[in-house]
Amino acid sequence: MGVAGCGKSTVATAVASALGRDWIEGDHFHSDTSRQKMAQGQPLTDADRAGWLAALAGKLASEPGVMLTCSALKRSYRDQLRQAAPDLRFVFLDLDKSEARRRIEVRGGHFFPAHLIDSQFNTLESPVGEAGVLRVDATRPLPELQAQICHWLLQPLTP
Template sequence: MTPSAPASLVVMGVAGCGKSTLAAAVAEQLGRHWLEGDLFHSEASRQKMAQGEPLTDDDRASWLASLSEQLCLRPGLIVTCSALKRAYRDQLRRASPGLRFAFLDIDKAEARRRVSARAAHFFAASLVDSQFETLESPVGEAGVMRLDGMKSVDVLQGQVCNWLATPR
């Protein structure tokens, strides 16, 4: 990250928490580019998730490497990524010094409801439980802001934009 470049941001959390919606809103407000992390999954991983099979660390390795590369190449980028494990977040941090994480925290029932309501998405609702089993909460890690995923997008957008405007 160059001194003049803003810190990149990963909007993270379990499936259905609202990562894409919030990332798009924050990017629009700040005039930044954002990437939908799901687009970087391999076809094999998409098929696996569509069939209700949870991804393994090996399945996620190339996906995380691709997202890391994007963060390295594009300072100030906003990316959606579940970033469920500390090791995944640390890998992304190594690619983008000063990286921040906006953690959308919701409960399992709400995540299941939202994922079930989505049209034309490869992620099977049956995988919500595995997302919560895999999640290692980032609360307390440096550069992480916990957000109540039940709040409106406008409220969340304001919270994230204000947080990003504060020096670390």
């Protein structure tokens, strides 16, 4: 989880491959209306995200053990996902606004424009301190992130 550009898909691909697990790209569950809204430079509201979160919660409930990438920017969003999968863990890919903007500007073919990054940081409620959350520095090398996350996921969940 984390803001746009933090590396969710890249890291999930590496971790899922290492652990032999399936993963779901949360961006694929945005409605056409939400995609168009973001492409036009309009941030999503809680109402815009409601159906998306419900769909993601449904996937978590129906596919135990699956990995999912999504922003999960607010505590209420994470809690909704936790209700669907009580042992759910979150890896928070943390990075600063300037690096997130830089990454978005250099990636091509994505519907999310760089100028919306401010809205992501305005919405973000840090999950640090919540149970079942690992905060990682998203600027670290991918092999290091993969190893750190895999190690954490293989440990028993502690309350």
